[in-house]
Amino acid sequence: PADTAESAKRATGIPEVPAPGATAKRNRPAPAPAPSGYTEEGNASWYGVPFHGRHASNGEIYDMYKLTAAHRTLPFETMVRVTNLNNGKSTVVRITDRGPFVDNRIIDLSLAAAREVDSVDAGVVPVRVEVLGGVDPIAGFFTLQVGAFRDRGNAERLRDRLSASYSPIFIQQYDSPDGMFYRLRVGRVSGEDAARQLGEQLHDREGFTPFVTRLDEGPPGGGNR
Known part of the structure; x- marks a missing residue:
């Protein structure tokens, strides 16, 4: 078959999981004390089952029930607030992975994070991403x-x-x-x-x-x- 470029992937179904509220509270990262002023707006997707239990780009095992995300350029361990611009719901996530390598998307959320901003069913939603803390997101x-x-x-x-x-x-x-x-x-x-x-x-x-x-x-x- 003809060679194909790498495509975006998203879970097609959601397995039975712990209650969203309990999982999110247990895994919620503590926000940094002050925003750095770096923000961007674009589309967010989410990723789940095919990647759950596999290595993320930072070397740790990806757990879709934790509040994490993939971003192409922000340093690992950066804490960001992600706000769904359709409904105003937000969550704080830790950057642990690289991606999404798909046009018109700026961040890929874990299942837990997508639940917090109510984007699971939509799949892709417009968001604002705000870096928390003193990290320099464009150095390196x-x-x-x-x-x-x-x-x-x-x-x-x-x-x-x-x-x-x-x-x-x-x-x-x-x-x-x-x-x-x-x-x-x-x-x-x-x-x-x-x-x-x-x-x-x-x-x-x-x-x-x-x-x-x-x-x-x-x-x-x-x-x-």
Whole structure:
């Protein structure tokens, strides 16, 4: 079959779980004392059964009954308040994973978090994300994901074509619930603003619409979509 880019995944059904109120209270992270002023608005999705019990990008086991989320660029352990703009409901989550690598989405919530903002049935809702505490969300090193392939050969051919103009270029292997994917990533850029400029260059010159994602220290974890 033809090679396909990595797609978003969301649980198609919800298993029997503990009462939402009891679970959320037990797992609710304590908010940081003061907001840093960083906010963004966009769409939030949620992820559950296929990823539950697998490694998240930070190396811990993803537990969909805890208040966590995936974000492409915020540092791990960042605490954020997520508000559903359709109903005003909000929750505080800890960033533990990377994703969603899907157009028009900025954050992927755990099942517990989606319940708190009442977005489980809708699947995707508009949200405001507010960083809590003194973290600098745009400092650090970033890279651009230009594609994700089931066939490693396709990733290698694109890498070889781009390597004459861009460096570094590397392939990250990701063992997803749907099988192995090979993510092709370009650059190691200091600062999110500079990474977005590189993304614009890749779009203008190569026709890509890449995802800016943080380069995390240490070996990669499981990863999100």
